Structure formats: C-alpha cells, structure tokens
Amino acid sequence: MGLTESDMEALRFGGILHDIGKITIPEYILNKPGPLNPEEAEVMKSHPVAGYNICLPLKKNLGAALEVIRHHHEKLDGSGYPDGIKDEEISTAARIMAVVDIYDALVTDRPYRKGMPLEKAVEILKQDADNKKLDPAVVNYLIEFLAEEQPVDTAQNQD
Numbered sequence: 001m002g003l004t005e006s007d008m009e010a011l012r013f014g015g016i017l018h019d020i021g022k023i024t025i026p027e028y029i030l031n032k033p034g035p036l037n038p039e040e041a042e043v044m045k046s047h048p049v050a051g052y053n054i055c056l057p058l059k060k061n062l063g064a065a066l067e068v069i070r071h072h073h074e075k076l077d078g079s080g081y082p083d084g085i086k087d088e089e090i091s092t093a094a095r096i097m098a099v100v101d102i103y104d105a106l107v108t109d110r111p112y113r114k115g116m117p118l119e120k121a122v123e124i125l126k127q128d129a130d131n132k133k134l135d136p137a138v139v140n141y142l143i144e145f146l147a148e149e150q151p152v153d154t155a156q157n158q159d
Helices: 005-017 020-026 038-044 047-060 063-070 092-107 120-129 136-149
Strands: none
Touching: 005 047, 005 063, 005 092, 020 047, 047 063, 063 092, 092 120, 092 136, 120 136
C-alpha cells in the first residue's frame, strides 16, 4: 500500500496493542453470549481511550501507534468513536486497523455468534466502504490480499 516506515511501525505496535484497553472492561461484558444493552455497549466503547491512557506513558516509544490504539473504531463519515473524527483526521495506520479489526471480528467465533464465511465478511466490508464508513482503498487491498491467500482446491482442478 506504499506505507511509510512510520506507518508500518505504528501499524505493527498498534496492531499488537489496539485492544489493550479491554482489560478495563468487566468480563461479563466481554464474554456476554448475547447482544450488549446500551449501557454495556457504552462501557465497551471506552476501551480505545482506556488503551490510549494505558499506553500514553510509552509515547516516546509508541509514537503514532497511540493513534491506532485510540482511533481504530473511528469511521470516515465521523460516526465512529471515541472522538468522532473523520476523513483525513484518521491516520492511515488507524484506517487499516479499523478494516482489519472488523474483518477479524466478522470471521472469528465470538461468545454471541459463530464467525461468518469469508464471502459474507467481504460483502459487509464492501458495504461499509460504499457507505463511507471504511477506507475503500484499504478494503480493496484486503480483499485482493485475501484472494491471493486463499488455498486452491486442487480436487476441482483435476481431470
């Protein structure tokens, strides 16, 4: 994607630490087998700021990764959280983490649902890009990457 060395480092550390704030979320919310009620959802939405605050003393070492930790739930249209920033206010690394984080949440099993098939997850990501929530370039790059990584079913290719 033509990322700078700084973006790559922010993404690497941000990818590792983006959900560290979840250690402040009560276990009954993290592992709830059903949908969160509005109060629980607000508590869950606090994890990016909590993670940012946990990591802030490491600002000298983490640099732009702090933006990834804080902004990985922001949306291009400003409807995300915690700061409601939009468009170019969201760093490239945070835009990438937002897409990857959503993809991971869609395809992996959660306490409240089974992971969905790749095709359905890709459809949702495309819709979010079309609706100006996610960066279309990042979504397209992920889709291309996933297409390259899918194993070929050799049984179908045999005569």
